[in-house]
Amino acid sequence: MTHPLDIRAVGELEIEIKRVFDAPPKLVFDAWTKPELLRQWLGKRGGWDWDVCEVDLRVGGAYRYVWKHAEGMTMGMGGVFREIVVPERIVSTEKFDASWYPGEAMITNVLEERDGKTVSVLTCRYETTEARDVVLASPMDEGLGDGFKVLDDVLGTLL
């Protein structure tokens, strides 16, 4: 079954992406950290496919992802692992080669077991509120609620 995706702004700097998966955390952890598994799901859509997928899974180790589009464009990103707790927590930096937001993001991926399933909470922390808002574009927390309300009222229900 497909579980609902919950995306919201938290505070001034973060976006939280929450989703349940019908598999234990160890499998979800592997899917995020083993190149042969990552290549099967992340970023594969709309003509994009993998070119480079390298993961040095240790604190201080780097990862590097590059995708290629059927029409010749490439998109690359990478970062460094800051914390690794198998199978429940991965903290890493993230920077796109042609970044559309300023600075680096810090990504915290928490995988919690619940009845044999995984509750996954991916928190992306940006260096500035502006960067966060560029990524999210629809602030929903209390501080930015009015902004969302404007969007919501003007455009109808978004989420």
Place this chain on the structure above:
Amino acid sequence: MTVDTLSRTLSALADPTRRRILTRLKSGRATVNELAEPFDLSLPTISKHLKVLERAELIRRGRQAQWRPCTLRPERLGEAAEWLERFREMWEANFSNLDALLDDLQGLKSDSEERKKS
């Protein structure tokens, strides 16, 4: 929409006073004085905010010299919302791929367990 335009829209939206101004303008056009009143801010401060909103194409200002009433322009907000929709679609697509992979992995795992048993 270019990222520059989006950035401008979002940084204009990043300020709570400016968002309140936009919310006020949803119920109809208003003059600078009318906008300044509920915020307890000076006219120059409000004018500064209005300039940012105007540059970000979130509002339009009338031509009557004294009045210059402000009107909301919803187009840019629509574009910002579209951007969010793309972000959501991207993660929905990623995670639906991941669902399929996890099913496969568990299918493979239970197959091999069955093989072990037999």
